[in-house]
Amino acid sequence: MTYNKKSIADIDVQGKKVLVRCDFNVPQDENLQITDETRLLGALPTIQYLHQHNAAIILCSHLGRPKGEFNMKYSLAPVAARLSQLLGVEVKMAKDVVGPDAQALTNALKPGEICLLENVRFHKEEEKNDPEFAKKLASFADIYVNDAFGTAHRAHASTAGVADYLPAVCGFLIEKEISVMGKALSDPKRPFVAILGGAKVSDKIGVINNLLDKVDTIIIGGAMAYTFIKALGGSVGTSKYEEDKIDYAKQMIDKACSNGVRMILPKDNIAADHFAPDATPIVTESYCIADGLMGLDIGPKTCEVVTKVIHDAGTIVWNGPMGVFEFDAFAKGTLAVAKAVAESNAISIIGGGDSAAAVEKLGYADKMTHISTGGGASLEFLEGLELPGIACLNDK
Ligand code: AMP
Numbered sequence: 001m002t003y004n005k006k007s008i009a010d011i012d013v014q015g016k017k018v019l020v021r022c023d024f025n026v027p028q029d030e031n032l033q034i035t036d037e038t039r040l041l042g043a044l045p046t047i048q049y050l051h052q053h054n055a056a057i058i059l060c061s062h063l064g065r066p067k068g069e070f071n072m073k074y075s076l077a078p079v080a081a082r083l084s085q086l087l088g089v090e091v092k093m094a095k096d097v098v099g100p101d102a103q104a105l106t107n108a109l110k111p112g113e114i115c116l117l118e119n120v121r122f123h124k125e126e127e128k129n130d131p132e133f134a135k136k137l138a139s140f141a142d143i144y145v146n147d148a149f150g151t152a153h154r155a156h157a158s159t160a161g162v163a164d165y166l167p168a169v170c171g172f173l174i175e176k177e178i179s180v181m182g183k184a185l186s187d188p189k190r191p192f193v194a195i196l197g198g199a200k201v202s203d204k205i206g207v208i209n210n211l212l213d214k215v216d217t218i219i220i221g222g223a224m225a226y227t228f229i230k231a232l233g234g235s236v237g238t239s240k241y242e243e244d245k246i247d248y249a250k251q252m253i254d255k256a257c258s259n260g261v262r263m264i265l266p267k268d269n270i271a272a273d274h275f276a277p278d279a280t281p282i283v284t285e286s287y288c289i290a291d292g293l294m295g296l297d298i299g300p301k302t303c304e305v306v307t308k309v310i311h312d313a314g315t316i317v318w319n320g321p322m323g324v325f326e327f328d329a330f331a332k333g334t335l336a337v338a339k340a341v342a343e344s345n346a347i348s349i350i351g352g353g354d355s356a357a358a359v360e361k362l363g364y365a366d367k368m369t370h371i372s373t374g375g376g377a378s379l380e381f382l383e384g385l386e387l388p389g390i391a392c393l394n395d396k
Helices: 038-052 077-087 100-108 131-138 172-186 201-211 224-231 243-259 300-311 332-343 354-361 375-382
Strands: 017-021 056-060 091-093 114-116 143-146 168-170 192-196 217-220 262-264 268-272 282-285 294-298 315-319 347-350
Touching: 017 038, 038 056, 038 077, 038 172, 077 091, 077 114, 168 172, 172 347, 172 375, 192 201, 192 300, 201 217, 201 224, 201 243, 201 315, 201 375, 217 224, 217 300, 224 243, 224 294, 243 262, 262 300, 268 300, 294 300, 294 332, 300 332, 315 332, 315 375, 332 347, 332 354, 347 354
Parallel strands: 017 056, 017 143, 056 114, 091 114, 143 168, 192 217, 192 315, 217 262, 315 347
Antiparallel strands: 268 282, 268 294
16 A cells, blocks of 8 residues: 655645644553653654644544543543643643533634644544544644554544545654655565564464565564464474464465565574463474473574574564563563664664564664554554555545
8 A cells, every 4th residue: 555645744734723633642650640752752743843834733632442431541631741841832731622622722722822632532433433523623623634643544533534524634753654664565675574473473464465475585483483383384382373373374385485485484492381481491493392382482593594684684674572572581582683673774664562662672763764653553554454544634
């Protein structure tokens, strides 16, 4: 799927009221303190641009899962407070989403001013993409900007429905996501290497299938690899695998062969006799893991092969850890991949979720070309699916 959508830089925003859908779904502690502000920082370039161009800015977002009811535990007020500090401009907080307070605040909003509506998921109409709710949101503004890549795979009122009523463009965050990932998929610098890991083949079926038409090499690690090793007749001990996906794994192995794609599965693993952080790590061959042992990470020989392939790559897409990286003893494979990707000269794209968290935690974030801000959305993008929150925007 390639998109050629207008962005805020392609339209006149001077003096206009602009409704911006952001992804302010930040993690918070029990005192509602924001514990990771990556998503706030990601939204700043679009807000700052609109502010510099004298727009009146109406921000909106969801936070958590309030299930369609007002619940102040999920209020965006802490986000407004932190954004005010980050921007150095007051972000006025509305007490509701489309009610009298939001109405009054947005009516009175002047160019250069910023307000934030309450959590759009306080209304069940949001996730139902209710047209009347979308129309009410749209009535506050002259222009709609979607910059919430994390929810771009959802057709909700604030992520897609509102585009039926207003000129609709993307912000800089979505623009970067679709240009970097779109280019990698449509015109990659080769060799193009995909690295897929994580718990389940079933979560990434569409991604494996789509990437096998595009990449030169696919590396499969994590628990996913054991379903493939089973498909090749190996014994995996008590490793996690999916019996009902073995046939699918066989089809993907055949597809890789017929497309001339090199598929790399772990040669060796780090296994243990039980699933615990203090379990003793034992190096084993992948195809003959003994009964009673479970593979929890890729092994040292595999790390060597993978590091070399990454070193020679032109484009890398990585989604999912190579093992149970939450346990230090089984994090080496994921660390080796993160380090190799950081050191390579390739265009490197890290899917959201665990691989993004691993890269951030290791301090490699600024060595990557792009870390996607949406786990689910980036997977659907890599799968070649249409993202409703982007498809609804105006073409260039
Ligand atoms: P995903 O959300 O599909 O990317 O999966 C990430 C999860 O997969 C992490 O919590 C890892 O601990 C888990 N994982 C990776 N490799 C293994 C493995 N060999 N056995 C069990 N869990 C694994």
